Amino acid sequence: MGTARRQLGYVSSLTQQTSFVAGYGTATGGTSASRTISGENYTVLTFTSDSNLVVSNAGLFDVLLVGGGGGAGTDGWHGGGGAGALVGFASTTTIYLAAGTYAVDIGAGGSVGAWQTSGTASYIGSIISAAGGGGGGTKGGTLTAGGFRGFNGGSGGGSIEIQNPGTYTIDDTFGNNGGIGNGVSSSAGGGGGGYASAGSNQAGNTTGGAGGNGIDVSSWGTSASTDNVAAGGGGGGTAAGGAAGTGGVAGTTGAGNNATTAGSGGGGGGNGSGGGNGAAGKVWVRFKV
Numbered sequence: 001m002g003t004a005r006r007q008l009g010y011v012s013s014l015t016q017q018t019s020f021v022a023g024y025g026t027a028t029g030g031t032s033a034s035r036t037i038s039g040e041n042y043t044v045l046t047f048t049s050d051s052n053l054v055v056s057n058a059g060l061f062d063v064l065l066v067g068g069g070g071g072a073g074t075d076g077w078h079g080g081g082g083a084g085a086l087v088g089f090a091s092t093t094t095i096y097l098a099a100g101t102y103a104v105d106i107g108a109g110g111s112v113g114a115w116q117t118s119g120t121a122s123y124i125g126s127i128i129s130a131a132g133g134g135g136g137g138t139k140g141g142t143l144t145a146g147g148f149r150g151f152n153g154g155s156g157g158g159s160i161e162i163q164n165p166g167t168y169t170i171d172d173t174f175g176n177n178g179g180i181g182n183g184v185s186s187s188a189g190g191g192g193g194g195y196a197s198a199g200s201n202q203a204g205n206t207t208g209g210a211g212g213n214g215i216d217v218s219s220w221g222t223s224a225s226t227d228n229v230a231a232g233g234g235g236g237g238t239a240a241g242g243a244a245g246t247g248g249v250a251g252t253t254g255a256g257n258n259a260t261t262a263g264s265g266g267g268g269g270g271n272g273s274g275g276g277n278g279a280a281g282k283v284w285v286r287f288k289v
Contacts, residue, residue: 024287025059035221040288044221047283053102061097064088064220064284066229066263068119070133071110072256072275073268079136080192080211080233080251081110081265081278082155082178084119087130089217109278110135122281133265136192155193155232179209191242192232192265199232208235208242208251208268222284229262236268
């Protein structure tokens with residue numbers, strides 16, 4: 001796609017062109033459920049894999065997207081993965097869609113192999129997106145290559161062994177920063193940033209930092225029960241892993257934990273074991289009925 005398609009967390013100008021629209025449209029796709037939200041009846045469409053949103057009647061649609069979570073680091077002990085961006089929850093995002101078919105792309109979680117990777121963005125066509133989470137730092141990397149440090153993303157990945165921790169920040173884009181492992185003598189990584197809070201710095205020289213908290217989005221209509229998304233992964237350590245944030249997974253002293261809730265980062269590992277994978281994102285579309 002064009003440049004706009006590659007932007008993180010953007011909404012196209014179509015969302016501004018709603019003054020002439022009388023009301024909500026209708027559409028199909030994904031998994032459909034009926035929800036009552038603040039006394040209003042809605043149909044909520046949930047997308048967990050790449051698919052199509054088919055709009056049969058043009059109109060307004062509320063949308064909620066979370067990008068894929070970042071993978072944790074890969075070598076030694078590592079920082080936890082950052083959460084994917086969550087777009088459309090802090091304030092309701094309503095877009096106008098003409099009748100037609102729109103591709104829905106679900107952001108993949110960051111994987112852990114020869115190198116950790118950040119999560120990828122979730123999209124509805126070329127109209128709106130949510131960035132993926134930053135991958136966690138890895139002991140085998142370098143500052144300039146983005147190894148020791150976590151990667152930027154929807155929320156930042158946790159880092160390890162930053163020589164000058166007071167001058168280096170693992171940035172978020174639409175969420176919160178990842179934590180850091182302080183000093184070259186430490187054997188622990190920072191926690192990945194979550195949507196609701198930043199990842200914590202290492203808790204001790206050999207204990208990883210806690211992952212940032214995710215958030216329950218069920219009030220939007222995603223689920224009839226608690227539905228946590230976008231948590232950061234705990235950092236790994238040689239003595240103890242960092243605690244899990246709300247909806248996330250903890251770091252460990254061995255192989256890292258794979259994230260399990262949408263858009264959440266993987267947990268860091270320790271003692272030479274690999275980190276955990278990030279979880280895929282998710283997209284929801286709702287309209288009044």
